[in-house]
Amino acid sequence: MPIVREFTLPDLGEGLTGAEVVRWLVEVGEVIAVDQPVVEVETAKAMVEVPCPYGGVVTARFGEVGEERLVGQPLVTVAVAPEPGTTVPDAAPERPLVGYGVAEGGKGARRRRVGVPVPVAEVHPVAVVTPAVVAVISPLVRRLARDNGVELTGLAGSGPDGLIVRADVDRAISARTAAPISGRTAAPAVADGSADGSIPLRGLRRTVAEKLTRSHHEIPAATCWVDADATELLAVRAQMNQDARLPKVSLLALLARISVAALARFPELNASVDLDASGAPVAIRRHQAVHLGFAAQSDRGLVVPVVRDAHLLSTEQLGAELARLTEAARAGKLTPAELTGGTFTLNNYGVFGVDGSTPILNHPEAAMLGVGRIVAKPWVHEGQLAVRQVTQLSFTFDHRVCDGGTSGGFLRFVADCLERPGMLLRQV
Structure with a gap:
């Protein structure tokens, strides 16, 4: 039994x-x-x-x-x-x-x-x-029913001993498709919502909404910008990718390497603020490890996977981990551990074709680097007007953690690394 x-x-x-x-x-x-x-x-x-x-x-x-x-x-x-x-x-x-x-x-x-x-x-x-x-029931029949929304428990099987076979599922699909629609036409419903367009906040979407709301209300954030000539960085990337036998180095991996180098020079930005029971700030917590979050788009909206111990990884290793997490985000397979524990976020919103942004910080982190699209623009290079590949960098920071001098120094260092990638060798 x-x-x-x-x-x-x-x-x-x-x-x-x-x-x-x-x-x-x-x-x-x-x-x-x-x-x-x-x-x-x-x-x-x-x-x-x-x-x-x-x-x-x-x-x-x-x-x-x-x-x-x-x-x-x-x-x-x-x-x-x-x-x-x-x-x-x-x-x-x-x-x-x-x-x-x-x-x-x-x-x-x-x-x-x-x-x-x-x-x-x-x-x-x-x-x-x-x-x-x-x-x-045959797995093929179950899959056919599942893909077409047919409940097997409601079908009468025509096979031996009442077994549900493919013909039974096909008939159910045909009957549902041919069923006449009577009565008043209903208002179209929004996916995952009601007829009036209301979409409930659930699961991850609700958590993100709560986190952004808390960040906006709790953190006094400020943003500064600078334009940077990324022509040399693109040239270095092209050199890295000449050998077809080696993994390709992505632009995001290079930006991650620059971010880690900048945090090594300005460690006070790899931080968060501790609060007391009343919500008042009482201490600045500086993190020893760099757990680098990066914004990634998924079917469920924006998520921020985290590259653990990014400061210990080479550029090639950073690229591999970024690619793995990006694929997991697209497939909806990120684990809770891969979405938590970040200490600094890199936001490459240039992939959406925009130049700049003033993002909300990823609570409780103290800073976020934003990178806009790279486009050809007229630029004064070595005293001559030339067409160069230019991007806009933005840096949003918690003003409780640092002032304009530190934030400006961080952003200027990032811009210098884009314009003169050889500076990264000083951090190796």
Whole structure:
């Protein structure tokens, strides 16, 4: 007789207490393997696929899309078939999810498919469906149903023993497409919102909104600008990338290297302000390590992944880590640990085709370097008017941490490194 195991939302780390269901990755009646992701959830810091430590047949799902589940609340129940002739042990404690995925361990756990029909029930907000026998459905059929929004639990299978086959799903899709639309035409609804255009702030989007609001209200920020001739920097990058056997060095990697060098010269800017219980500033905390955040665009909006210990990395290593985190941001796979703990932010808003910006600081950081687009402009170079590749640099800083002299010195050093990249050799 199969044993039904309950899998609850595990500890997601980083002080998180719950998560919102974004997308179910399995159906009731589906056979799953050990550590197979069963649901995608959004926390206040990242999108996470949650793997289940049990292998067997999914007998129930808990939580609708958009519903928040707290740590310890059930996600799915799984019918696990014991090995013939063995005693079923008590349920093992679930492994915590730290950052992303389950913790290491148990990789040797046996993965098996359960081929016996088991009682299943889909959990709904109001009632529980009467248990019924569900046959194992082909993965191709499940995928077809999932991609087209067809609930398999509502279909009558035409295959042997009521098995749902592809023809059943195709009929359901055709019937839904051909269904007549009657009555008054409804106002179009905005994605993830209501008909009036209201978009709820949830998960990461809500966290970002709260953080920006706090930064704007709490930090007395100021911004200074300077134009810089980046022609020589682009020439150096071209030289670095001449050897096709070596990884390409991105412009962002060079800007990151310049930022780290500037912070080595002006360490007081790699800082944050400590507050007392009333919110009054009481101390400036200078950080020894440079954890470099950089602005990256994702499907869920702007995120700031963090390159840990950037001061210890070479330009090539910085480029590799920046590329990895950028790809993870686009795929929505950044972990909470990769989105927290930054001490300084680099914002390359030039990729959006703009020249300048006065950004809000990434709380609780004390400074942010902004880089605009690089465009050909008339420029006086060595006493002659010439066409050069020019960019605008901006530097936003917490005025509690430094004054105009320090911020201006930092920005001037960055501009000098763009115009004369050889200055970076002094920092090697």
